[in-house]
Amino acid sequence: MSNATARPAVINSPEMALELTDFLVIGGGIVGLTTALEIRRRFPEQRVLVLEKEARLAAHASGRNSGVLHAGFYYTSDTLKARLTREGNLRMQSYCRSKGLPLNRCGKLVVASSEEDLSSLEILLERGAKNGVCLEDVSDQEAKKIEPRVKTLGRALWSPDTATVDPESVVESLANDCRELGIEVRTSCAYSRRLKDRILTDRGPLSAGYVVNCAGLYADVVAWDFGFGAQYQILPFKGLFLYSSEPDHALHTNVYPVPNLRNPFLGVHFTVTVDGRHKIGPTAIPCLWRQQYGWFDHFRMSEACEAARSIGGLLLRGGFDFRGLATEEIRKYYRPYLVSQAARLLEGVDVANYRVWGRPGIRAQLLDRHSRKLVMDFVLEGDSGSFHVLNAVSPAFTCAFSFAETIVDRIQKCLA
Numbered sequence: 001m002s003n004a005t006a007r008p009a010v011i012n013s014p015e016m017a018l019e020l021t022d023f024l025v026i027g028g029g030i031v032g033l034t035t036a037l038e039i040r041r042r043f044p045e046q047r048v049l050v051l052e053k054e055a056r057l058a059a060h061a062s063g064r065n066s067g068v069l070h071a072g073f074y075y076t077s078d079t080l081k082a083r084l085t086r087e088g089n090l091r092m093q094s095y096c097r098s099k100g101l102p103l104n105r106c107g108k109l110v111v112a113s114s115e116e117d118l119s120s121l122e123i124l125l126e127r128g129a130k131n132g133v134c135l136e137d138v139s140d141q142e143a144k145k146i147e148p149r150v151k152t153l154g155r156a157l158w159s160p161d162t163a164t165v166d167p168e169s170v171v172e173s174l175a176n177d178c179r180e181l182g183i184e185v186r187t188s189c190a191y192s193r194r195l196k197d198r199i200l201t202d203r204g205p206l207s208a209g210y211v212v213n214c215a216g217l218y219a220d221v222v223a224w225d226f227g228f229g230a231q232y233q234i235l236p237f238k239g240l241f242l243y244s245s246e247p248d249h250a251l252h253t254n255v256y257p258v259p260n261l262r263n264p265f266l267g268v269h270f271t272v273t274v275d276g277r278h279k280i281g282p283t284a285i286p287c288l289w290r291q292q293y294g295w296f297d298h299f300r301m302s303e304a305c306e307a308a309r310s311i312g313g314l315l316l317r318g319g320f321d322f323r324g325l326a327t328e329e330i331r332k333y334y335r336p337y338l339v340s341q342a343a344r345l346l347e348g349v350d351v352a353n354y355r356v357w358g359r360p361g362i363r364a365q366l367l368d369r370h371s372r373k374l375v376m377d378f379v380l381e382g383d384s385g386s387f388h389v390l391n392a393v394s395p396a397f398t399c400a401f402s403f404a405e406t407i408v409d410r411i412q413k414c415l416a
Contacts, residue, residue, distance in 0.1 A: 021049040024199060024208035026191045026222055028052030029062035030167075031392050032214035033174040033185070034404035039212070040181050042408055046209075048183045051201065053190035058171040060291075061216055062397065064361030066241070066271050066282065068254065069093060070395040071108070071161045073128030073135050074266070079377040081395060082131045084406060088399025092170075093163055095401070101169050102274035108162035108254040109143055112153045113344045117258040121157055124258070134161055147252045149347045162254055166274050167397065191215065194225040211386040212411065217290045217364045223388040228381040232390055235310055235367040235374070236290050237329075239282030241271070241358040242338060248276035255345045263325065264365065264376050264393060268332070268341040279358060280342040283332040284325075286311055293360050310367065319372035366391035378403070380410060387411050 023043070025036045028050050036050050057063070069092055072085030096103040112118050121137075128135035136158040138146075143156040150156065175185050192200040199206040213222040217236060223229035244250070256269040265284045272278050288307050291298035314322035332338045336351050343349035366375040379391040389407060396403060 018198070018205055018207050020047075020207050022046035022209040023048045023212065024206060024210070025050045025212045025214055027214035027216055027219075028054075028057050028175070028185055028187065029060065029214065029216055030171055030174065030397055030400045031062075031389055031403060031407075032212075033057075033171065033178055034400040035212055035214055035389075035407050036178055036183050036185075037174065037181065038404040038408045039411075040178075040183055042412070048178075049206075049208075050178065050183060050185045051189045051191055052185065052187045055188045057175050057185070057187065058168045061361055061364060062171050063168045064239075064359055065167055065394070065397055066239075067164045067167050067273060068108075068271060069163045069165060069398045071128075071133050071135070071159045072131050072395070072398075073124055073133045073157075073159065074259065074261075075131065075377075076127060077130040080380075080403075080406065081377055081399070082127070084378075084399040084402040085395050086131055086133050088395070088402040089161055089163075091401040092165070092398060095173075096165055096170065099173050101173060102166045104164045104272060104274045104276070105160075106162070106164060106253045106272045107146070108159040108256055109138075109147060109150055110157040110159070110256045110258060111143070111150060111345055112156075112258050113151075115153070118153060118155075120258040120261060121155065123261065124157060128157075133159070135159055147255060147346075149251070150255055151345055151347060164254070164272060164274050170397075191218075191222060210411070210415070212407070213386065213388040214392070216392065217362060219364065219388065219390050219392070220366070223381065223390055226386045226388065228386070228388045229390050231368060231370050232375070232379065233306075233310060233367050233369055234290065234364050235307075236287040236292070237265075237284045237363045237365050238287050238292065239284060239361045239363060240332075241279040241281035242335065242354040243277060243279045243356045243358055245353045245355065246278070251278040251346075257345060263320065264374055265325075268338060270342060270345060280338065280354060281332075281358075282361070283329055283338070284363065285329045285333065286326055287362060291362065293362065314367075314372060317372065319368075320374065363393055364391075365393055380407065382410060382414050384414050387414060 025032045069089050075082040138158045140152045143150050189203045215222045220229050220234045257267040259266045289303035339351040339354050375391050381388045
């Protein structure tokens, strides 16, 4: 999801006319765009304005994610993720078909790499059943019919509804939908801060009847301006993929390991893209500032100090094994090590075939500062004046349509 900026220069002279809008959506990523479309559907006479700080859409997480549409079996049934992902998957696939967008219904195999993983396969089967997700327990022989190179410990899970899309194409299509319905998507316009009844941007002040914060990496910063999210902070993690030089369609399906169910990351896996290439990853490396795509890209000293305090605190007294997570993820920067992790899932994995790194993406992972734990589920807060999407990590792209409906349901309750 695209994000607001961290305090840009503000244009706010007294001579400037104050622009008015009924709904202001901050952040032009997939959650911001689908939320704007849902607002337009329910409030057809109201003006809806979407602010995007970058010159183009999908510059951040919405355009840099893996492109996988998840089926919804990872999540416990009491979570928003579980409730929204199955429907969201089906709706996003339907949307791609209706718009003629690239879609690869390649499915997913989940395999165990150790005896300890086998009990987690049972947990995933139970979660899938509770969430109404199609998930099959298949034998080694059945798994190899799907992907001949797969390694199993006698069994695997098969998710036929998992698919891959081109994220940038989806975001651009949604932006066109917005424009066709009279929603202005204003790029190169960054939120700066709230000042009484005004929203200050680097292109002038706004007056908004209602503000919806879908600001991704800066969602916490925006929320704090409105008195929300006090116990939370975004902790960014960088994700990197290595692309294979093997021929297209050398791999038939996504292949994932059994994840560590105590943290929100899914482990090193194989992803098949919409055009038949495949890649391994991602990493989940803690960033030293929020948009640290390269060594010094978008460096901000204030963010680096904030990250140092957060990371230092988690290393000393985290509510989970942050030290172990960080150490393991940093090792994945070493290409042979990353490839060796993937090789546990497939036969014939040669490090010589994995030399090209893809564009990095940054996960806007929410941290609960009270419990010192990473927040697993979506987090939403709001009142009669504003609403804040504080944690919109994976699978927010998958369930964007159903997620937007939930967001606007809650906005309507706040306005009632």
